[in-house]
Amino acid sequence: MPKLNAIHRFPVKGFSPQILDQIELSVGKGLPFDRHWAIENGPGQFEANAPGHVSKKNFLMLAGQADLAGWSTRFDEANQVWTTIAPDGTCLQVDLNDADTHTPLFDHLSRTLADQVRGRLRLVQAGDQAMTDIPDPYPSIINLASVRDLAERTGMPLDPVRFRGNLLIDGLEPWAELDMVGERLVVGEAEIEIRARIRRCVATSINPVTAARDADIPKALFDNFGHMDCGVYVSVERGGVVTVDDTLARK
Numbered sequence: 001m002p003k004l005n006a007i008h009r010f011p012v013k014g015f016s017p018q019i020l021d022q023i024e025l026s027v028g029k030g031l032p033f034d035r036h037w038a039i040e041n042g043p044g045q046f047e048a049n050a051p052g053h054v055s056k057k058n059f060l061m062l063a064g065q066a067d068l069a070g071w072s073t074r075f076d077e078a079n080q081v082w083t084t085i086a087p088d089g090t091c092l093q094v095d096l097n098d099a100d101t102h103t104p105l106f107d108h109l110s111r112t113l114a115d116q117v118r119g120r121l122r123l124v125q126a127g128d129q130a131m132t133d134i135p136d137p138y139p140s141i142i143n144l145a146s147v148r149d150l151a152e153r154t155g156m157p158l159d160p161v162r163f164r165g166n167l168l169i170d171g172l173e174p175w176a177e178l179d180m181v182g183e184r185l186v187v188g189e190a191e192i193e194i195r196a197r198i199r200r201c202v203a204t205s206i207n208p209v210t211a212a213r214d215a216d217i218p219k220a221l222f223d224n225f226g227h228m229d230c231g232v233y234v235s236v237e238r239g240g241v242v243t244v245d246d247t248l249a250r251k
Contacts, residue, residue: 003246010035012096016071082096138235164203191240
């Protein structure tokens with residue numbers, strides 16, 4: 001029986017995940033505080049007075065700034081305080097809702113990333129609009145069996161965090177999730193519908209521990225399967241609490 005193996009959310013786009021045991025899903029929304037904030041990389045398309053979805057290229061992101069994988073982070077949801085530890089060991093803490101606390105972090109990022117920073121850094125958020133790669137409020141599912149199969153075919157271990165999914169599941173056949181678009185699943189108290197396959201970009205080629213570009217994941221997917229998809233987007237159709245080790249059942 002397939003089950004929920006792990007829950008990951010990424011409070012600030014491009015940085016490390018927060019690993020949770022339980023979370024409450026709401027109808028028509030992504031995970032609470034998942035990609036709720038992003039760091040704008042120089043002047044871009046984001047409008048604070050009329051926030052909405054804009055291209056990920058406006059923000060610091062793994063595909064453009066692979067060194068971000070070397071930063072570890074912690075998120076205090078109650079106080080909305082974000083703690084970062086840079087690769088050199090520097091620990092910086094910011095109140096995500098207080099711009100006056102952000103400058104030391106931005107200064108350190110600018111020194112670390114050097115010419116990868118295009119200008120002024122700014123922490124932004126768009127209310128209920130998550131800073132995901134798509135405009136739809138869809139959490140993502142990663143099938144761990146698919147990741148293991150790809151790892152065997154590439155001959156190297158692949159940390160599932162490469163795929164930056166929210167709900168990591170196990171117990172399905174490898175790649176079965178790709179053929180389940182349109183199906184509904186019950187997990188814990190929630191019901192979800194599989195909406196679309198996820199086409200993978202170069203960000204998956206970055207090792208989430210070492211920050212090295214040590215694999216070409218899109219190419220490996222295409223060479224082995226004729227597509228570049230891994231994981232699926234889902235919509236929340238009935239809200240409720242989901243917990244690690246909950247089973248997933250087709251409805």
